[in-house]
Amino acid sequence: MVNNSTSLREIPLREKSIVFVGFMGVGKTTIGRLVANKLHRSFIDVDQEIENKYQMSTSEIFKTIGERAFREEEKNFIIACCQQRLKIISLGGGAFLQEEIRNFCLANCIVFYLDISWDSWKERLSILVDSRPVLQGRTIEEIEMLFHERKDTYSDHNSKLMTDRLDEEEVADYITDSLKMAWNLYD
Numbered sequence: 001m002v003n004n005s006t007s008l009r010e011i012p013l014r015e016k017s018i019v020f021v022g023f024m025g026v027g028k029t030t031i032g033r034l035v036a037n038k039l040h041r042s043f044i045d046v047d048q049e050i051e052n053k054y055q056m057s058t059s060e061i062f063k064t065i066g067e068r069a070f071r072e073e074e075k076n077f078i079i080a081c082c083q084q085r086l087k088i089i090s091l092g093g094g095a096f097l098q099e100e101i102r103n104f105c106l107a108n109c110i111v112f113y114l115d116i117s118w119d120s121w122k123e124r125l126s127i128l129v130d131s132r133p134v135l136q137g138r139t140i141e142e143i144e145m146l147f148h149e150r151k152d153t154y155s156d157h158n159s160k161l162m163t164d165r166l167d168e169e170e171v172a173d174y175i176t177d178s179l180k181m182a183w184n185l186y187d
């Protein structure tokens with residue numbers, strides 16, 4: 001369920017943009033796109049926006065302009081998108097490490113945390129590693145440590161779903177239904 005916390009009062013709840021956060025590979029991009037289709041809202045994937053701007057993959061951006069510059073772009077894009085209403089926005093998994101981004105998203109949007117257990121996540125590693133520069137050159141033990149460290153980062157959110165054992169459609173349906181329920185309850 002979505003909490004009707006005080007920070008969600010200024011904009012009507014049903015007009016707030018929805019922001020998906022969670023560890024890389026949990027499904028933010030895939031689920032965000034599906035939820036946007038189901039709710040007839042436009043979808044913004046922040047990584048895709050940055051890739052379009054630079055005409056490069058995220059891995060190439062990390063290699064050429066560097067992670068620090070990527071993080072600055074990420075912050076600027078997120079702050080711009082989160083000022084818009086009625087959007088579905090998927091962040092990159094590292095974005096919530098920046099306090100400014102966290103605070104801005106929580107103050108202006110509904111933050112939806114997609115969670116996954118380590119056991120389920122590690123089955124996806126082989127399909128993720130080539131496109132996720134943060135995973136490259138790390139041992140599985142280092143990745144597991146990063147996975148657990150990052151959990152704290154996502155602890156500030158308005159709503160959360162454990163996605164283990166749910167396929168993409170099931171996750172998107174659950175989220176769409178819970179949002180509609182919250183809108184009917186609180187707005």
Ligand SMILES: Nc1ncnc2c1ncn2[C@@H]1O[C@H](COP(=O)(O)OP(=O)(O)O)[C@@H](O)[C@H]1O
Binds near residue numbers: 022024025030171
């Ligand atoms: N609930 C799910 N069950 C199984 N696979 C999933 C699920 N959600 C996403 N995936 C798959 O996991 C991979 C990473 O998804 P993606 O949406 O790119 O994650 P993120 O944006 O969080 O990095 C994709 O291959 C996607 O199809």
Ligand SMILES: O=C(O)C1=C[C@@H](OP(=O)(O)O)[C@@H](O)[C@H](O)C1
Binds near residue numbers: 023024058094
């Ligand atoms: O967790 C991270 O630091 C990152 C996650 C990626 O996005 P996804 O979470 O969509 O994979 C992308 O922003 C970049 O590779 C860095």
Ligand SMILES: [Mg+2]
Binds near residue numbers: 028030047090092
């Ligand atoms: Mg993504």
